[in-house]
């Protein structure tokens with residue numbers, strides 16, 4: 001293994017205990033703005049299914065997660081032969097890189113921690129380059145520094161929409177790259193794609209977008225707030241899926257996840273409700289956040305925002321005051337490629353969001 005696989009400690013949101021400990025605050029219950037999950041209730045039909053689920057666990061699920069594949073066929077018109085179902089999308093990021101054994105993987109920063117970690121775990125040398133915050137993503141992908149870095153690797157890992165800032169590339173731009181660099185693999189994480197008001201322009205979950213060198217990761221975790229169920233997928237060209245399926249473990253997706261994924265495919269009223277909530281909330285939140293002096297807001301069309309304190313020396317004090325009021329935001333100190341003073345918030349219910357804005361107005365000077 002050419003680089004050390006990093007420790008996972010503190011790598012993800014959802015762990016207020018880390019900040020309680022760091023700032024010496026007595027643990028208390030919090031509203032967790034550090035996670036980017038939908039705040040909507042699960043669809044009625046899923047709750048109605050709940051009582052039947054215990055009967056399913058006596059039996060093995062399908063060997064290949066057919067219930068999850070059915071979600072992608074119904075929702076995106078993707079045939080089962082271009083989907084590998086997984087126990088969350090992360091499992092598939094690690095699986096793909098273990099199998100492909102890339103030598104050199106490029107991860108532009110800032111980026112989600114597990115792109116780099118999964119590449120290291122697969123034995124690759126990880127290369128990074130800086131993506132300037134606020135720069136148009138397509139412009140970055142066409143820029144000389146990115147192209148120079150790309151020419152030296154056999155794979156590149158990109159988030160689109162990207163965590164932590166929400167920057168999103170167009171599908172056309174990624175497909176152009178696939179055509180221009182046919183020997184390079186493009187690993188694209190689209191965990192947040194369904195949150196976009198018009199995903200079509202950016203979405204690679206489309207049968208017409210399959211390419212031999214394109215590997216797209218998708219997750220049901222965020223959009224339906226089912227992190228504990230672990231449902232995700234790898235979408236790729238049928239030839240790639242055929243080869244990968246030959247070394248894939250059976251039963252990676254459990255029968256509860258399979259049943260729920262199939263049912264979720266039919267819940268279109270959930271999408272309508274989520275889009276309506278996000279449109280309203282984004283408008284309110286963005287307007288309010290952009291008026292707070294001392295805070296820079298990075299624009300995004302997703303359900304989370306990256307913010308930066310103009311005076312990073314206030315950082316610990318602001319995060320401490322928020323925590324004392326039970327508001328846990330994502331400390332971004334451990335995101336390589338971010339300037340000092342950044343934190344990320346995932347939208348919660350309207351009242352909680354309003355309360356966070358009020359607390360920030362008070363805390364940040």
Ligand SMILES: Cc1ncc(COP(=O)(O)O)c(C=O)c1O
Nearest residue numbers: 088089090112163191219221232
């Ligand atoms: C950008 C991004 N991709 C993927 C994941 C993980 O998704 P899953 O739950 O499907 O493994 C996360 C979780 O935090 C994430 O932030």
